[in-house]
Amino acid sequence: MIVAIDGPAGSGKSTVARAIAERCGLTYLDTGAMYRCVTLACLRRGIADDDVDGVAGVARGVRIEFGVSGEGQTVLLDGGDVTRDIRTPEVDRAVSAVSAIPAVRDVMVELQRRVGKAGDVVAEGRDIGTVVFPHADVKVFLTADAEARAHRRAVQREGGDVARDARASADVAEEQAILAEIRRRDELDSTRREAPLRPADDAHHIDSSAMGVDEVVARVIELMERV
Ligand code: DC
Numbered sequence: 001m002i003v004a005i006d007g008p009a010g011s012g013k014s015t016v017a018r019a020i021a022e023r024c025g026l027t028y029l030d031t032g033a034m035y036r037c038v039t040l041a042c043l044r045r046g047i048a049d050d051d052v053d054g055v056a057g058v059a060r061g062v063r064i065e066f067g068v069s070g071e072g073q074t075v076l077l078d079g080g081d082v083t084r085d086i087r088t089p090e091v092d093r094a095v096s097a098v099s100a101i102p103a104v105r106d107v108m109v110e111l112q113r114r115v116g117k118a119g120d121v122v123a124e125g126r127d128i129g130t131v132v133f134p135h136a137d138v139k140v141f142l143t144a145d146a147e148a149r150a151h152r153r154a155v156q157r158e159g160g161d162v163a164r165d166a167r168a169s170a171d172v173a174e175e176q177a178i179l180a181e182i183r184r185r186d187e188l189d190s191t192r193r194e195a196p197l198r199p200a201d202d203a204h205h206i207d208s209s210a211m212g213v214d215e216v217v218a219r220v221i222e223l224m225e226r227v
Contacts, residue, residue, distance in 0.1 A: 001026065001120045001121075001131045001136045001138075001224065001227065002116055002120070002121050002122075002123070002135075002136040002137050002138075003017075003026065003121070003123070003134070003136065003137065003138045003220070003224060004123055004124075004128035004129035004133050004138070004139045004140065004142070004200075004203075005017050005020075005122065005123070005124040005125075005134035005140045005142055005220070006124070006125060006126055006127065006128050006129050006130070006139070006140070006141050006142070006196060006197070006199065006203065007126075007140075007141055007142035007143055007164070007197075008143065008149065008182075008185075008186050008189065008190075009149060009182050009185050009186065009189075009210050010144070010148075010149030010150065010153045010182055011142045011144045011149055012142060012144060012152070012163075012208045012213065012216060013124040013142050013145050014030060014032075014071075014124060015163055015211060015213050016142065016208075016216050016217055016220065017030070017122045017123070017126075018072070018073070019213065020122045020141060020215045020220055020224075021122050023124075024120075024122055024221065024224065025120070026120045027068075027115065027118075027122070028121075028122055028124075029066075029112060029115050029120055029121050029122070029123040029124070030066070030073070030074060030075075030124060030125075030127075030203055031108065031112055031123060031125035031128065031132070032095075032124070032125055033064075033066075033086060033110070034064050034074045034093055034108050034111065034216050035098060035104070035108060036075075036086035036091050036095055036109075037064045037075060037077045037082060037086055037172065038054075038055070038058055038059045038062060038064075038098055038099075039086075039091050039095045039098045039099075040077060040082055040085055040086050040091055041058045041062050041077060041078075041176075042054070042055055042058050042098060043090060043091065043094065045058065049094045049097035049098050050097065050176065052101055052103070054102060054202050055101055055103075056101060056103035056107075056137040059101075059103065059108070060103075060106045060107055062077060063076075063077070063078050063079065063080060064077060064152075066081075066110070067081075067085075070117065070122075071213040072099040076159060086181065089181075092181055092185070093224075095180070095185075095197055096185050096188040096189055096192075096216055097110070097188075099126075100193075100194060101193040102194045103201060104155075104182075105127075105194055105195055109131060109132050112128075112132050112133075113132060113133075113143045116132070116133055117191075122137075126174075126195070126196075126197040127136070127195035127196075127197070129141070129199070129200035129202075130195065130198065130199075130200045131195045134200070135179070136218065137224070137227045138223045138224050138227060139199075139200050139202055139203040139204065139205060139206075140204050140205075140206055140220055140223070141199035141200070141203040141205050141206070142203070142206050142208055142216070143205065143206070143207050143209075144206070144207060144208045144209040145209045146154070146179060146182055147179065147185055147187070148174055148209045149182055150176075150178045150179035150182050151170065151175060152173070153182070154170035154174050154175040154178050155168045155169070155170045155196055157170070157174070157178070157219065158170050158171070158174075160205070163212070163213040166212070178201040179205045179208075195215060203218050204219075204223055206219055206220075
């Protein structure tokens with residue numbers, strides 16, 4: 001079975017996809033982490049995000065793997081653990097430009113389809129239901145208003161988790177900066193020419209602004225049971 005979960009930054013895709021993977025025994029595929037790895041490799045090598053050929057060369061040359069640790073899934077770039085390094089504000093700033101490059105997407109989509117061929121997968125990203133797995137068994141487009149998404153990210157960055165503590169708060173200035181960054185990324189990701197963020201025609205829309213993780217997970221499992 002293939003479950004596709006698409007949506008904008010901070011909509012809760014990762015939390016939901018991870019929970020589904022765990023409960024239903026599917027492989028969790030975090031495609032955003034893959035674009036982040038390419039971005040980090042470019043930053044480390046001093047390749048600018050507008051150097052299309054340079055970035056494409058990096059995408060073709062890097063080795064991206066997923067592992068597990070006591071804290072959950074880890075991300076490996078050329079054998080080194082980059083689980084934390086791919087979530088910095090520097091990577092946040094450059095990842096939209098990197099992921100808009102068609103040659104980069106070709107390489108990543110190919111890798112993602114290989115994972116899909118190997119077994120049951122719950123994949124999250126922006127183009128899973130539209131491009132990567134257009135024949136996915138279940139397609140979900142998960143949204144939440146920008147303020148709710150910024151709040152979740154801000155709490156997360158301070159080590160908290162709104163899924164566990166609904167009243168968790170974060171630094172106001174930090175949250176405002178994240179909100180501006182989220183709005184910028186939404187705009188870039190949904191207006192780019194190549195595989196823009198948009199729901200597949202047959203996707204189920206879920207707005208998680210006022211929903212708990214368990215509620216969203218239950219809805220998705222319900223959809224899986226109907227297949
Ligand atoms: O889900 P995320 O925030 O980790 O994704 C990081 C960036 O990668 C996001 O700004 C857009 C891009 N991305 C993409 O273009 N296609 C995907 N399938 C997943 C992510």
